[in-house]
Each structure stands twice: as C-alpha cells, then as structure tokens.
Amino acid sequence: MVTEQVLFMALINKETIERLKQKTNDLVNRTLDKHINLAVTGLSRSGKTAFITSFVNQLVNENSQSQLDFFSAIHQGRFIAAKRVPQKNLHIARFEYDKAMAAFSNEPPSWPEPTQGISELRLAIRYQPENSLLKYATDTVTLYVDITDYPGEWLLDLPLLDQTFEQWSEATTELLQQPLRAKQAQGFLTKVAELDPFEPVDEEKLASLSQEYTQLLLHYRHELGLSVIQPGRFILPGDLAGAPILQFFPFTEFAQINIDDYQSAGDDTLIGMLRARYLEYKERVVKAFYKQHFVNFDRQIILADCLTPLNAGQDSFNDLQQALNLIMKSFDYGKSDMLTRLFSPKIDKLLFAATKADHVTPEQHQHLMSLLDQLVHQTKHQLSFDEIKMSTQAIASVKATKAGQGKYQGKNIPVIQGKALADNKLVTLFPGAVPSTIPKASYWQEKSFNYLSFAPLETVSTHHTLPHLRMDQVFEFLLGDKMT
Amino acid sequence: MVTEQVLFMALINKETIERLKQKTNDLVNRTLDKHINLAVTGLSRSGKTAFITSFVNQLVNENSQSQLDFFSAIHQGRFIAAKRVPQKNLHIARFEYDKAMAAFSNEPPSWPEPTQGISELRLAIRYQPENSLLKYATDTVTLYVDITDYPGEWLLDLPLLDQTFEQWSEATTELLQQPLRAKQAQGFLTKVAELDPFEPVDEEKLASLSQEYTQLLLHYRHELGLSVIQPGRFILPGDLAGAPILQFFPFTEFAQINIDDYQSAGDDTLIGMLRARYLEYKERVVKAFYKQHFVNFDRQIILADCLTPLNAGQDSFNDLQQALNLIMKSFDYGKSDMLTRLFSPKIDKLLFAATKADHVTPEQHQHLMSLLDQLVHQTKHQLSFDEIKMSTQAIASVKATKAGQGKYQGKNIPVIQGKALADNKLVTLFPGAVPSTIPKASYWQEKSFNYLSFAPLETVSTHHTLPHLRMDQVFEFLLGDKMT
Numbered sequence: 001m002v003t004e005q006v007l008f009m010a011l012i013n014k015e016t017i018e019r020l021k022q023k024t025n026d027l028v029n030r031t032l033d034k035h036i037n038l039a040v041t042g043l044s045r046s047g048k049t050a051f052i053t054s055f056v057n058q059l060v061n062e063n064s065q066s067q068l069d070f071f072s073a074i075h076q077g078r079f080i081a082a083k084r085v086p087q088k089n090l091h092i093a094r095f096e097y098d099k100a101m102a103a104f105s106n107e108p109p110s111w112p113e114p115t116q117g118i119s120e121l122r123l124a125i126r127y128q129p130e131n132s133l134l135k136y137a138t139d140t141v142t143l144y145v146d147i148t149d150y151p152g153e154w155l156l157d158l159p160l161l162d163q164t165f166e167q168w169s170e171a172t173t174e175l176l177q178q179p180l181r182a183k184q185a186q187g188f189l190t191k192v193a194e195l196d197p198f199e200p201v202d203e204e205k206l207a208s209l210s211q212e213y214t215q216l217l218l219h220y221r222h223e224l225g226l227s228v229i230q231p232g233r234f235i236l237p238g239d240l241a242g243a244p245i246l247q248f249f250p251f252t253e254f255a256q257i258n259i260d261d262y263q264s265a266g267d268d269t270l271i272g273m274l275r276a277r278y279l280e281y282k283e284r285v286v287k288a289f290y291k292q293h294f295v296n297f298d299r300q301i302i303l304a305d306c307l308t309p310l311n312a313g314q315d316s317f318n319d320l321q322q323a324l325n326l327i328m329k330s331f332d333y334g335k336s337d338m339l340t341r342l343f344s345p346k347i348d349k350l351l352f353a354a355t356k357a358d359h360v361t362p363e364q365h366q367h368l369m370s371l372l373d374q375l376v377h378q379t380k381h382q383l384s385f386d387e388i389k390m391s392t393q394a395i396a397s398v399k400a401t402k403a404g405q406g407k408y409q410g411k412n413i414p415v416i417q418g419k420a421l422a423d424n425k426l427v428t429l430f431p432g433a434v435p436s437t438i439p440k441a442s443y444w445q446e447k448s449f450n451y452l453s454f455a456p457l458e459t460v461s462t463h464h465t466l467p468h469l470r471m472d473q474v475f476e477f478l479l480g481d482k483m484t
Numbered sequence: 485m486v487t488e489q490v491l492f493m494a495l496i497n498k499e500t501i502e503r504l505k506q507k508t509n510d511l512v513n514r515t516l517d518k519h520i521n522l523a524v525t526g527l528s529r530s531g532k533t534a535f536i537t538s539f540v541n542q543l544v545n546e547n548s549q550s551q552l553d554f555f556s557a558i559h560q561g562r563f564i565a566a567k568r569v570p571q572k573n574l575h576i577a578r579f580e581y582d583k584a585m586a587a588f589s590n591e592p593p594s595w596p597e598p599t600q601g602i603s604e605l606r607l608a609i610r611y612q613p614e615n616s617l618l619k620y621a622t623d624t625v626t627l628y629v630d631i632t633d634y635p636g637e638w639l640l641d642l643p644l645l646d647q648t649f650e651q652w653s654e655a656t657t658e659l660l661q662q663p664l665r666a667k668q669a670q671g672f673l674t675k676v677a678e679l680d681p682f683e684p685v686d687e688e689k690l691a692s693l694s695q696e697y698t699q700l701l702l703h704y705r706h707e708l709g710l711s712v713i714q715p716g717r718f719i720l721p722g723d724l725a726g727a728p729i730l731q732f733f734p735f736t737e738f739a740q741i742n743i744d745d746y747q748s749a750g751d752d753t754l755i756g757m758l759r760a761r762y763l764e765y766k767e768r769v770v771k772a773f774y775k776q777h778f779v780n781f782d783r784q785i786i787l788a789d790c791l792t793p794l795n796a797g798q799d800s801f802n803d804l805q806q807a808l809n810l811i812m813k814s815f816d817y818g819k820s821d822m823l824t825r826l827f828s829p830k831i832d833k834l835l836f837a838a839t840k841a842d843h844v845t846p847e848q849h850q851h852l853m854s855l856l857d858q859l860v861h862q863t864k865h866q867l868s869f870d871e872i873k874m875s876t877q878a879i880a881s882v883k884a885t886k887a888g889q890g891k892y893q894g895k896n897i898p899v900i901q902g903k904a905l906a907d908n909k910l911v912t913l914f915p916g917a918v919p920s921t922i923p924k925a926s927y928w929q930e931k932s933f934n935y936l937s938f939a940p941l942e943t944v945s946t947h948h949t950l951p952h953l954r955m956d957q958v959f960e961f962l963l964g965d966k967m968t
Contacts, residue, residue, distance in 0.1 A: 091728075117723070204582055238723040240577075
C-alpha cells in the first residue's frame, strides 16, 4: 500500500517536473528567440530571385556536405536546422521559393523568373547558443528571419523627398540628355518643349505624355539594363496603374519660363498639375514605402551586377555608379537627418554584394570586390563612422561555372567553363581582367573585357544544396552576430 | 479739375464695386457649390463601362437635340453645361472615358473594354437654381459629381463580416453543390475532403488548392456569367496577387470534424491557418473597402443584366436573385446596425437599373422593371421605410436596336432590329416576353425567351450624344434634387 503510494507520488513528481521543465524551456526559449527583418534588393539584372532562393536553399538543406565553412554557427557545429514557416504579413505576396527551385531542378535547369513588386518569406533557424550561461538555461534558440524582397527602384526614389519638382525636373532633364538616353528620349523632349506650361491642363495630353515617359523608363530598364529609373513606381505600378499619381513627367524647359509665373501657377495649369502630382507621388508612394516597410528592416543586402555594365561601356558603368550613390542616401541617416526625422529607420548592417562572381575567373574576385567597394566608397567612408556596419562581397548565389586552367600561347591561364545562356553550349573562356578601381577613359577604349552570360550548369534536386560562392560569408555577416 | 477727379473716383468706384461684386459672387458660389459622390457598380456583364460613358457623354454634349426631357434641370432650361474636371483622389485610376468613346466612334462601333478594379471621374455641372432667393444672389451654381466605378463583387463580400469561417464555409459548400456549380467543383471538393484539417499546415498545398478555388470562381464569373462570387477579391487581386491573404478556401467538411478540436486548433494546423487568413481577409480587404470608399458615397446605382440569366435558365436566374439579396445587405443599414456601427455610411438614394432594355421590345420594358423590382423586393420593402430612397428602372445606356412592327402569321407584332454581336449582321426579331414576376418552374420548361446580344448600331462621334433609353430618368433620380 505504502509502496504503491510512493510509486504513484514518484510518477506524479516525474510528470510534474517534466511538465515544469518543459514550461521553463518554452518560456526561456520564447524570451531568447531572436528576430531579424532582412531586406533584399537589387539593381537591374542583379539576380535577386536566385539570391533569395539560394539563401533559403543553403539553410534548409544544410548537411554534412554543405559548403558553409565561414558561417561560424555551422563551423562550430551549433547550427541545428532551418525551415520555412508562415510569413508575418498576410497581405504581402509570398516569395515563391518552390517555383524558383523548380527552375533549378528542371532538366535542363534554368534561371528562375524574376519577382515582381514586394514579397516575403520567413525562416526559422534553430541553433545552440555559444554563450555558456544560455547553454545551461536552455538547449536551443530559434532565430526568425523575415526576408523581404523589394525592387531596387524604390530606394532610388528617396532623393525625391529632398527635391522640389523644379529640381527633380532639372536633374532628370540632364539625365535624359546623356549619350545613352538621349537618342531614345528625343521625341519626348521635343513634345515637352512644344507645350505651353501655363495653358489650362488637358488631362488626356498629360496622360499620353506620361505614358511616353514611362515607355522611355521601361526601355532604359529592360532594353539597356540601366539602373537610374525615376520615379521607380512608373515601371511597376501595381494597383496604381492608370491613376493620376503616376501621370506626370519632368518639365524639361524650366530655363525658358519665368519662375514667378511658375510659383503662382494654379493646379489647373499644365505645370501646376505636374507639380501637384509630383508632390502627391512623394507623399503617397515614396514616403509610404519608408513608413510601411523601410522602418521595419534590421539588415539590408543590395545586389549589383557590375559585369554587365563593364561589358556595355562607360555610360552604363556611370549609370551603375550613380544608382549606387542614390541608393546610399537611404542609409546615410547618421549624417543627413531627413530619414531619421521622417521615419527612424533601424538598419544596423548593410551588405553590398557583387553578384555573378562565378562569371569571371577566381583570381578576379578580389578585384570585383574592390571595384564595388570603390563604387560605394565616398558614402561608405562616412557610414563606417556612423551606426551602420557596412561590408562588400563578391558572390555567386548559384555557381554556373567551373574554374580551371587553359593554355594560351604556351602559357597556363585561368579559365572558366559553363553553358552559354544564349545557346546552352559548353564554352571555356577567360573573360578578361576586372579593373580593381573605377576604370579611366583609356580602359574603355581597349575593350579588353568580354563577359558572357551563363545558364545554370547542373540540375539540382529540391532537397540538395545549390553550388555557390561565398554565401557562407553572407550568412556570417548578416546573421552571425545574432546567433552567438 | 473737379470733373477729372469725379471721373477718377467714379472709375475707382466702378472697379471696386465690380471687384467686390465678383468676390461676393465667388463667395456665394463657393458656398452654394454642391457635391455628390456617386458610386456605380454592376453585376456580371451588366455594361458598367457603357453606362458611365453614356452618363458622361449625355451631360458634356448636352444640346438642343438631346433627349433628356425627364431631367427637370434640362426640361426647365436651367442646365447650362457640364465638363470633366480633374478627379479628387490622385491614387485612384482615372475612368478612361476617351478610350471608351473611341470604341463607340470607331467604324464599325464596338462596346468599350470592361474596366478593372476601381476608377474615378469628376464632372462639374453648371446650372441655374430654380429657388428664387438663390436666383437673385448668384447667377449659376456648380454641382460636382465624383463618379466612382467599382466591382460589384466588393459589395457581395459584406455578409462575410457577419459570418465565422465555419458559417461561411458551410454556406459556400452548399453553393458549390448546386447544379450549376457542382460539376466544375467536383475535383476541388474531392481534394478538400481528403485533407486532414489538423495536420501541420503545408503552405504549398494550401496555395495550390486556393489557386484551384480561384480558378473555379473565375470560371463561374467569366464562363457561366454568375454573380455570387466570394471572396470577391480572389478574381481581381491587384497588389494582393500571391499574398497569403488571398490563399484560403472554404473547408467543406465541417460536418465531419469535432467542433471543439476546430476551436482549439492552432494557426499552424491547416484548418487554423484557413481560419486565420479568412479573418485577415475580412479585416484587411472587406472592412478596408467600406472604410476607404463606401462611407464616402452619397448615392449608388447598381446595374444588373436580367436578360442573360433569363436566357440561361432557372439556376442562373436564382444566382442573380441571390446576388441581389447579398448586395442589399450593404444598404440595409437602417435595420441592421453592423454597417452603421462600423462605418456610418451616408448613401441616401439607391437606384437599381435593369440594363440592355433595348434588347427587348418596348412594351416589355415595364415587365423588365417589375421583374427587377420583385428581385429586390423583400429588402426594398424595408428600405423604403428607412433612410434610403430606392428606385428601379429599365434602361439602355447605349441603345443598340430600333423598335418597329413585324408580321407574324398575318398579325402585327412588335420587333426590334439590330446588329447581332456574334456576326455583325442586321437581324429583326421578337425576343419574347419578359416575365413581370419571378418565373415559376413551368416558365423554365417552355423556354419561350430567346434574347440576342447586339453590337452598337451606329458610329457616334465623340462630340455627339449616344442614343439611350431613360438615362434622363437616371439623372433625375440621382442628381435632380441636388439641382433645384
């Protein structure tokens, strides 16, 4: 009788203790669980979809064959597992990871379709903390990573907040007159020059010229691969398609008009309505992005393809440089107080990644990184003294080539081998040397660089890891300090 | 000297007086200027774009040849002119009036493309008030009419606010099992029946089944022309495309599961996530429409095509009836307090218009109106005692036929003549009698009604008025009392 009761008590105690232990664990876990809002964006053709897909793929399929040695949580054996979990914001599109992986697992594999607008994906990463105090309190911690994928153009719109319609018009007029853009812009510029800015507004005429300006932006973005596209929402209007807020354009003849007349022009004149819509765009589109999204980001990675502009020539390269400079303004909130005043953003780490590093030979990677470093140099110098920690990296989200040695005039030279995107045929080549600093005029005359676009090399099934270059260093920089 | 000074004084005085008079006029005008927010929506294939185009066309081109005798402002010679002016909300798409008029002015003319989502257009109508007191104070008054064009499905979503996920699922399951819908729904119903609702959610599976449910809705709407489509945003997602908030579906097996299990199921189970997304949809989509748009409307016209369902048979007709009943809930805010509590809407006049009246012979118009009247009867009866004044009308926004007399077995019968939409050939026919009450089962067996779709009959240049039926009565009901 006594024995039975003791046994019963023992059972209860064991259960109670287990339950209490579990509760404590849950509680501690919940307190310790960490969270990062990671923003991913990119300039024209930088391979953003491939990057996010590889980011998720490397973590959810992590195993003994993974090549993530520079990611200390993995190197130290503290990484347990990662999985996709339902995202936070139900009204934002899901990042279609499975669809993108399907492209890589096809026979033959292909690059995934680019994403449109904004999308989200949430990862839960289980790991053991290295901190010994925590180690005793709990077994594992979960880091939740909310990945937000958004168009790079949205960052390029920030400078508009500091510009009047007149200033923006003048800056854009200058841009439209640059060699790369001028030819295509001629018809538009002529039509705007013929306008009487003070005539009563004709909404149809305004809509049709806005449409023409939008077509120019689409041409620059998709045919010429340029990155400086303003206003960014014009090329990806979403629900604003057909709305007056996207029906304005730069007035290119400010030099010809009296500025007092301009100041006093009413909203019912052509120029007055252009100005009114520009102001509304800043308010409803630009500010809305910063208020609804940007303020929530903890970390940001910006992807840039430096190779295509190197191929395309000096003007394209200048466009890339200008785009990076404009983008840096969104992170310069230590210096300029516009952002802080308006939105209090909290990004503390910023990574610039030169993508497609596998498209040049390995000894050029350092150059590629230096080049990107130079491109963002001026503001980076200031940023390093402020609150944002910044870094530059040369990566391949999904490696599409193999590196080797070739013979040229009897000497060994480094080469890469991959399937040309154009015809899917295997080619071996040395694309040339990447300049490690911003190239001088003479560089562009030589045209010694000739990079080729590659298709994915091998089919990778959905449960295997994609080949990559330096994704582990990306993880270490963006997640490492949160997984200690 | 004295004379000059007097002259000078007189000049000053005249100027001053003129200026003062102008100021007074402006002030009085501004005070007197009136404003109506007019909402236009319609059920499947009701010709909403043609209606709005004709509405604007009749007013902006009003002249001595206009046929708007029942519009008292015109009948009494007080209507001066109307013109389009820039709309109020810059972030809402412009209603493309010019594009729609271009379709009517083509050779041969065609129906304009249907609009997508929400759009706006503002009219300024100058008129002389009939009130003698006002007549002395000012010459003219302007009535501003903001026309908002939005999808009828958005009104059909209102009842969701009163339904739990369980209730909505049960109602929708019943709907999917009705004869018209059942055949197409079979595959979807089978897949849902095979689900384990308490298993951990697989977002991909959920996305794919939601896609299948959306395809069903699109089929019902576009192939079968049905009107009861819930959730309405699924078929016109806009910026929400791909977002989890549009990735749920009715769970059709509530009879098979334990309701306590359902109540306690977490958001990480399949059924829990369906419920969570349904709730978020109500919050972010349904409520948002009422808060952002509906509360601002003063007057509403709802267009319905009763002829196509009469052609298609009893089930289609029942669908129309059900859609109208669901829609009435949005205007029943005298009785039910859900709307008032949440949004305080202020619509005081509601017009139901049976469109395409020109597609039947003139002596049938009265029947068509009675039929629509019966369809909305129950709630109309209550509404007439409440704050909303309601009316029913049979109209043709753009008349596509001519009425005349034909011979049938030696007797004169009424006929209409028009160009068949299918082949553009001129046909003369008697489509049959429109039942003046909701038809009984026997009516459907006879199949005595055979209505044909017509193309616009004659090209109308953009500065002329479109032929119509009873648009003047529409104006009188919706605008007349504001133009006294």
